[in-house]
Amino acid sequence: MTATDGTDAEMTTPTPAPPDPKREALRKYSGLLLQHKELDGRVRAARDELRNVRKAFDKTEDDLKALQSMGQIIGEVLRQLDEDRFIVKASSGPRYVVGCRTKLDKSKLVNGTRVTLDMTTLTIMRALPREVDPLVFNMLSESSGHVDYSSIGGLGEQIRALRESIELPLMNPELFIRVGIAPPKGVLLYGPPGTGKTLLAKAIASNIDANFLKIVSSAIVDKYIGESARLIREMFGYARDHEPCIIFMDEIDAIGGKRFSEGTSADREIQRTLMELLNQLDGFDVLGKVKMIMATNRPDVLDPALMRPGRLDRKIEIPLPNEQGRVEVLKIHAQKINKEGDIDYESISKIAEEFNAADMRNVCTEAGMFSI
Incomplete structure (x- = not known):
């Protein structure tokens, strides 16, 4: 009886279930995936380290070459x-x-x-590039600022003439070739002080994608013989290498005055500078992309050789603004001012007879100062 019970107990003991192959395969896959991610991270770290080592190697190699190389x-x-x-x-x-x-x-x-x-x-x-005096780089680095034609009042005819002489040959030289004429090499802006001559040159430079060299003529004159002429040569050479380029010479009467036989050594140096300027104006191509703008308050003292056609082909007078021009200038300068009520610009313009554009701007400034 007892033996029979034991046999029955042994026969009823449950046997372990066989392992599931899918679950086993999934477990192995998960383990291999983790291992792959770990190895991938190590490879990326090794690549980054290799990149840094190569950079350090290249830098060290360049340093060694610099130390071992000889000058030229x-x-x-x-x-x-x-x-x-x-x-x-x-x-x-x-x-x-x-x-x-x-x-x-x-x-x-x-x-x-x-x-x-x-x-x-x-x-x-x-x-090597052309050797250029640091003063020429200073001429180029002097920013003209953005000046729009709409910010110049009372000079519509002068703006048109200047754009025809400077902007049109630079932008559309084929028009002059088709007609068969030579475009102007240079333009002279003359008129009383404060009428907007420098502002016109800045407007041309702002609206044309060209290099702009601004030179105050008195800064060119040097006490050492030949230095001023050398600076003129380098200035024109730099302009030819960086076409299109506009050269603006302000106060040209400082070096462009009439020549005379008698004078001091300083006067002779100024005359040599003028002769070099005349030579350079004759030298560059009329269809080239280098244009010259000169400005002066005293055209009567300029040398006739500088004024002749072929050097300064166009002379544009910048006169004092008339009544309508004064109104336009006054409105331009009054735009940024906080105003109350309506302003009778015509009456102010009639009172301000013989005022130049700078005086009209000063009227707005003084009005603001009184309000403060």
Whole structure:
């Protein structure tokens, strides 16, 4: 009886279920996926580290090259003998017949080009840009600000004439070629002080995508012989290299006065500067993209050689504004002022007879000062 009960108990014990293959495969997949993500993170970290090491290696290599490399001599190309040989003048004075690097563009090695020469073989290594006086860079960096034509009152006819002479040849030179005429090289703006001559030049520079060199003529004059003429040459050379370019010379009577036989050494230096300016005006192409604007309060003292057609082809008078012009100028300057009620601009314009544009602006300033 007892044995029979034990046998029955052994027969009723449950057997363990066989493992599910799907669940086992899913568990293995999850483990491998985690392992893959971990390895992927390690690979990315190793790549970042390799990139940083390469940057450090390149920087170290450049530093070593800079420490080990020798300096180069600055020279000037005088003449090309044949396809591979040039006559150059070193900065120290002597002249050499040298070759150039095979990768260098030989078409750029024209007469007068500044180049670097290898210290040992004197081979031309590369071409350098034109040497420019720092004063010329200061002329270029002086921002003209944004001046719109609508902010100039009473000078509609003068704006049209200036745009025809400067803007049209720069933007559409093919029109002059089709007609068969030479466009103006330069324009002279003359008139009483405070009438907007400098403002017109700034407006032209603001509305044309061109480089703008602003020069005060009195700043060119130097006490050392030849320095002023050299500055004129470098100024025009820089303008030719950075076309399109507008050169604006304010107060041109400082160097453009009539020449006379007697005078001090300073007067002779000013005359040499004027002769260099005349030479440069004759030198650049009429269809080139370099235009000249000059301004003065005293056109009667200018040298006739400077005033002749072919140098300054157009003379534009900037007169005192008339009654309607004074109203326009007054409205322009009164736009930004906080006003109360209506203002009778016509009555103010009639009272302000013989006022220039600067005086009309001063009227608005004084009105604001009284309100304060």
